[in-house]
Amino acid sequence: MRIALVGCGAIGSEVLQRLPQLSGLQGLRVDWVLARQPRPDVVDWLAQHVPGAQLLQALPEDARPDLLVECAGHSAIATHVLPALRRGIPCLVVSVGALAAPGLVEELADAARQGGTRVQLLPGAIGAIDALAAAREGGLAQVTYTGTKPAAAWKGTPAETVCDLAALTAPFCFFQGSAREAAQQYPRNANVAATVALAGLGLDDTEVRLVADPQCSENRHQIAAQGAFGRLSLELAGQPLAANPKTSALTVFSVLRALRNAVAPLAI
Numbered sequence: 001m002r003i004a005l006v007g008c009g010a011i012g013s014e015v016l017q018r019l020p021q022l023s024g025l026q027g028l029r030v031d032w033v034l035a036r037q038p039r040p041d042v043v044d045w046l047a048q049h050v051p052g053a054q055l056l057q058a059l060p061e062d063a064r065p066d067l068l069v070e071c072a073g074h075s076a077i078a079t080h081v082l083p084a085l086r087r088g089i090p091c092l093v094v095s096v097g098a099l100a101a102p103g104l105v106e107e108l109a110d111a112a113r114q115g116g117t118r119v120q121l122l123p124g125a126i127g128a129i130d131a132l133a134a135a136r137e138g139g140l141a142q143v144t145y146t147g148t149k150p151a152a153a154w155k156g157t158p159a160e161t162v163c164d165l166a167a168l169t170a171p172f173c174f175f176q177g178s179a180r181e182a183a184q185q186y187p188r189n190a191n192v193a194a195t196v197a198l199a200g201l202g203l204d205d206t207e208v209r210l211v212a213d214p215q216c217s218e219n220r221h222q223i224a225a226q227g228a229f230g231r232l233s234l235e236l237a238g239q240p241l242a243a244n245p246k247t248s249a250l251t252v253f254s255v256l257r258a259l260r261n262a263v264a265p266l267a268i
């Protein structure tokens, strides 16, 4: 299986580093890494760690990867995922929050249909997406998601206009609204909100709270759902990645799991 990886930041580089742990599942290899104006240190790092991969800004016309894995950012859906789907290349997506842009869900589905392929939205930093999506089949009454991160993880986001992050002494909820608003306003911090919404009650009917906590050192995700199936309550405390404290390590493992499932004789 020949893979094109989009994005070589905190998630992409960690996936590349850990990929050899899947190599028992023969033939899984990254042949293309697509990055925006890669820094010289990224070029050197790739030459050292993944010598067989071509580092490019776009997939060449004649390239035929078996799978494209997006772990770059919201803009990569338009620049890489949609064109790949239209060419018939199946895609895995971690920047699920991008789907909060009006019309993008339909555009992705149309592109996949046109290429006769599929796009899979990965759970990333969150769990229980399988249970939520199954519960939706029976009818959901309410789904709420609360995302709590260390205050510093909200630097450079609109949270800074609501509170002084450095001065917080207790957890502070700076956002309350729909999953669509959360994902659009916090593109690097609220992909999980969109994932929970797309699996459950939808982007406009999923209630989201975003919290900055000066005392916590983990990325905490809480889901509360109820419906015909019963009740679900999940709390997940994810370790942030050293290279990007906005991102939980589980996101990397979610990509690795999807790659394993793509080639393993038994998928779970």
Ligand SMILES: NC(=O)C1=CN([C@@H]2O[C@H](COP(=O)(O)OP(=O)(O)OC[C@H]3O[C@@H](n4cnc5c(N)ncnc54)[C@H](O)[C@@H]3O)[C@@H](O)[C@H]2O)C=CC1
Residues within 6 Å of the ligand: 006, 007, 008, 009, 010, 011, 012, 034, 035, 036, 071, 072, 073, 074, 075, 076, 077, 079, 094, 095, 096, 097, 122, 123, 124, 125, 126, 187, 188, 189, 191, 192, 195, 243, 244, 246, 247, 248, 251
């Ligand atoms: N679903 C989930 O649970 C999560 C999803 N994410 C998503 O994953 C993305 C990447 O996260 P990190 O690796 O931590 O971020 P990062 O900032 O460390 O790395 C992103 C890399 O992708 C590159 N990039 C951005 N847009 C690109 C494009 N259009 N084409 C090619 N390269 C592009 C950047 O230059 C950077 O090198 C986040 O922006 C977020 O959208 C992040 C955490 C959790």
Ligand SMILES: O=C([O-])CC(=O)C(=O)O
Residues within 6 Å of the ligand: 125, 187, 188, 189, 190, 191, 192, 193, 219, 238, 246, 247, 248, 249, 251
């Ligand atoms: O990695 C996380 O904990 C979640 C995250 O950033 C997101 O939802 O975008």
